[in-house]
Structures are given as structure tokens and as C-alpha cells.
Amino acid sequence: MSWLDYFRGRRQEQPASASAAKERLQIVLAHERIGRTREDFLPKLQQDLVAVVARYVAIDPGKVNVNLDRGGDMSTLAIEIELPAPSAVRMVAGAR
Amino acid sequence: MAQVVVVTSGKGGVGKTTSSAAFATGLAQRGKKTVVIDFDVGLRNLDLIMGVERRVVFDIVNVISGEARLNQALIRDKRVDTLSILPASQTRDKDALTRDGVAKIIEELSKDFDYILCDSPAGIEKGALLALYFADQAVVVTNPEVSSVRDSDRILGVLQSRSKRAEEKKDPVKEHLLVTRFDPVRVERGEMLKLEDIQEILSIPLLGVIPESESVLKASNTGTPVILDAESMAGQAYADAVSRFLGEEKPHRFIEAEKKGLFKRLFGGRAA
Numbered sequence: 141m142s143w144l145d146y147f148r149g150r151r152q153e154q155p156a157s158a159s160a161a162k163e164r165l166q167i168v169l170a171h172e173r174i175g176r177t178r179e180d181f182l183p184k185l186q187q188d189l190v191a192v193v194a195r196y197v198a199i200d201p202g203k204v205n206v207n208l209d210r211g212g213d214m215s216t217l218a219i220e221i222e223l224p225a226p227s228a229v230r231m232v233a234g235a236r
Numbered sequence: 237m238a239q240v241v242v243v244t245s246g247k248g249g250v251g252k253t254t255s256s257a258a259f260a261t262g263l264a265q266r267g268k269k270t271v272v273i274d275f276d277v278g279l280r281n282l283d284l285i286m287g288v289e290r291r292v293v294f295d296i297v298n299v300i301s302g303e304a305r306l307n308q309a310l311i312r313d314k315r316v317d318t319l320s321i322l323p324a325s326q327t328r329d330k331d332a333l334t335r336d337g338v339a340k341i342i343e344e345l346s347k348d349f350d351y352i353l354c355d356s357p358a359g360i361e362k363g364a365l366l367a368l369y370f371a372d373q374a375v376v377v378t379n380p381e382v383s384s385v386r387d388s389d390r391i392l393g394v395l396q397s398r399s400k401r402a403e404e405k406k407d408p409v410k411e412h413l414l415v416t417r418f419d420p421v422r423v424e425r426g427e428m429l430k431l432e433d434i435q436e437i438l439s440i441p442l443l444g445v446i447p448e449s450e451s452v453l454k455a456s457n458t459g460t461p462v463i464l465d466a467e468s469m470a471g472q473a474y475a476d477a478v479s480r481f482l483g484e485e486k487p488h489r490f491i492e493a494e495k496k497g498l499f500k501r502l503f504g505g506r507a508a
């Protein structure tokens with residue numbers, strides 16, 4: 141580390157990483173505190189969604205992917221369900 | 237078959253989670269398919285150190301209780317694509333982890349991964365016992381300090397008597413010593429245990445020495461395993477340890493006190 145880096149490093153990097161830490165903590169703790177007062181609904185939500193889809197198509201429960209990104213103002217939940225080939229879909233639909 | 241590696245210590249706060257994150261990332265960087273499991277149920281932290289806390293949907297307890305499939309609970313790392321994380325539960329109590337449940341998870345993971353790293357909680361109670369039970373290898377994290385060395389000795393005894401390998405009288409768990417938060421200046425001043433002393437007392441092969449380094453705090457602030465900070469001494473020391481783990485010969489670095497120049501002495505330069 142040269143003496144120039146020494147001054148640059150101290151002044152800039154330290155506050156930058158500490159504020160990243162604060163922001164990350166605020167987001168994750170906001171979600172965890174909510175979770176403490178009520179049951180985590182995600183497992184149930186996923187089961188319900190899969191059950192609804194399964195009424196229409198024969199799906200493999202192993203091919204359901206849940207992706208979450210918790211944010212400060214907004215979170216996104218992406219549920220990816222792999223549907224079988226169209227022929228299989230028609231079979232289930234026809235059987236109803 | 238995957239190798240199951242427990243990162244353990246007995247004593248709390250010595251650097252298990254920091255080391256698990258660094259080691260898992262390092263193995264994955266070498267192309268090994270690696271999954272790191274947080275066994276600290278109720279006090280999960282690995283997700284923060286790995287920077288995936290916003291993406292946790294399911295955890296190991298959800299998988300054991302059948303609420304989620306294993307592949308749904310695994311979080312794929314966005315930086316190193318051969319790396320996955322299985323988070324601990326933050327809300328359930330420790331009893332939700334059962335030996336049978338963990339056995340099933342490890343068996344299933346063994347099919348897809350080369351290395352399964354288990355980040356143990358502190359202590360020698362249920363959670364720590366479960367984290368080490370299935371281990372083929374153990375990384376024993378030790379600080380140059382009396383209580384840490386004593387606890388490491390204790391956990392070595394547990395590995396030799398209460399692991400699956402011990403119970404089934406198979407080859408013993410392969411043990412590695414990882415000394416962390418090593419401060420050569422304080423060792424030189426006689427304030428901290430010397431490396432040779434720790435090795436003499438514990439007498440297991442030395443895998444690596446990680447210096448006390450400010451970069452570890454910075455890395456945890458941003459959720460980046462410190463091994464990805466290739467400039468930092470701690471990052472380089474972890475990379476060397478991973479190389480040795482994979483069988484390469486590497487001399488130990490950062491174990492001698494740096495001879496300080498006048499400038500650094502005046503301004504008190506510290507380890508980066």
C-alpha cells in the first residue's frame with residue numbers, strides 16, 4: 141500500500157462498506173421482525189399455488205422454483221413452474 | 237461421492253462462518269461443485285456473510301419437515317456458479333434439526349456436489365454435534381488464545397468419539413488446523429500464543445494461518461466472502477489454504493511481523 145492509497149483508502153472505503161452494512165441489515169431485519177409476529181406464509185403460499193396449478197395441469201412438484209428478492213420498498217417473488225409437454229396438458233384437461 | 241467437511245471450533249466467534257464462506261467460495265472457484273450449509277439454527281448468519289440474505293425463501297428446517305424440496309431451498313450464488321448455499325432457519329428451535337433429516341439431505345446433496353461444507357454453531361451441544369456427525373474431514377478453526385485452543389482440543393476429542401466415522405469404526409475424520417485472527421505483531425510481543433505452540437499442543441496438520449485483517453469486516457459489511465477480495469491478506473491466506481486442502485504445496489505467508497518503515501510507524505498503518 142503506497143502512502144497515497146493510505147489516505148484514499150481510509151477516507152472513502154470504510155464509510156462506504158459500513159453504510160452498505162446498515163442498508164442490508166435494515167432490509168433483512170424489517171422482514172424478520174414481521175416474521176416473528178406471524179407465521180411465515182411462503183411455504184403455505186407455495187403449496188396453495190402448486191395445488192391450484194395442479195388442478196389444470198399434471199405438474200412435477202420437484203420442478204417448481206421459488207425465487208425471492210427482499211427489498212426495502214418492494215419485494216419480488218417469482219414462482220417458476222415447469223409445465224409438461226402440450227400433449228400431457230390436453231390429457232388432463234380432457235379427463236375433466 | 238461428495239466429501240463432507242465440517243468447519244468447527246467449540247468456542248464461539250473465532251471465525252467459523254467467515255472461514256466456511258471463504259472456503260466454500262474458494263473450492264467453487266476451482267470448479268468444485270460446492271454447497272455450504274448453515275447449521276446455526278435460530279442464529280443464522282451465513283446468509284449475511286455470503287450476501288444472499290434477501291433471497292432466502294426456504295431453509296434446512298423447511299426441507300426436513302417436508303415443506304419444501306431441497307432444490308427449492310438451495311440458493312445459487314450469483315458470483316461463482318458452482319456454489320450453492322443452504323440457509324439455517326431463523327425462527328424454529330434447534331430440535332427441528334434431526335439426525336435422520338440431515339442424513340437425507342446430505343445423501344441427496346452427495347449426488348450433485350463434490351464438497352458439502354457444514355458451518356457449525358459454537359459449543360458442543362446438539363447443533364454442533366449434528367454439524368460434525370457426517371464429516372469426512374474437519375477444519376478446526378482456532379484463535380491464538382488459550383480458551384480457543386482448549387475448546388479446539390475438546391472438539392477434536394468429540395470428532396474422534398462421536399462422529400459417524402468414529403461410531404462405525406471407519407477411518408477417522410481427517411483433521412486440519414486453521415488458525416485465524418492471527419496477529420504476528422502481538423505474537424512477537426509475547427501477547428499471543430505462537431503458531432508452533434498451538435501446533436505442538438493440538439498436533440494436527442496446519443492447513444492455514446489467516447491474519448487478523450480489517451478486510452474481513454469490510455467483506456462482511458458488503459456480503460462478499462473475503463476470499464473474493466484477492467488484494468487482501470486474509471483473502472490470499474484463505475486462497476492458499478484452499479490450495480493446500482486440494483493437495484498443493486504452499487508456503488505459509490503473513491505469519492511474520494512486517495518490519496515497519498518510519499512512515500508506517502508514525503501513522504500506524506494496519507493490516508489491509
Ligand SMILES: Nc1ncnc2c1ncn2[C@@H]1O[C@H](COP(=O)(O)OP(=O)(O)OP(=O)(O)O)[C@@H](O)[C@H]1O
Pocket residue numbers: 245247248249250251252253254255276356357358416417418446447448449450452453456470
Ligand atoms: N481474520 C479475521 N480478521 C479480523 N476479524 C475477523 C477475522 N475472522 C473473523 N473475524 C471477525 O470475528 C467475528 C466472528 O467471526 P465469525 O462470525 O466468522 O465467527 P464464528 O466462529 O462463526 O462465530 P459463532 O460461533 O458465533 O458462529 C466477526 O466479527 C468477524 O468479522
Ligand SMILES: [Mg+2]
Pocket residue numbers: 252253254276281355356357
Ligand atoms: Mg458462525
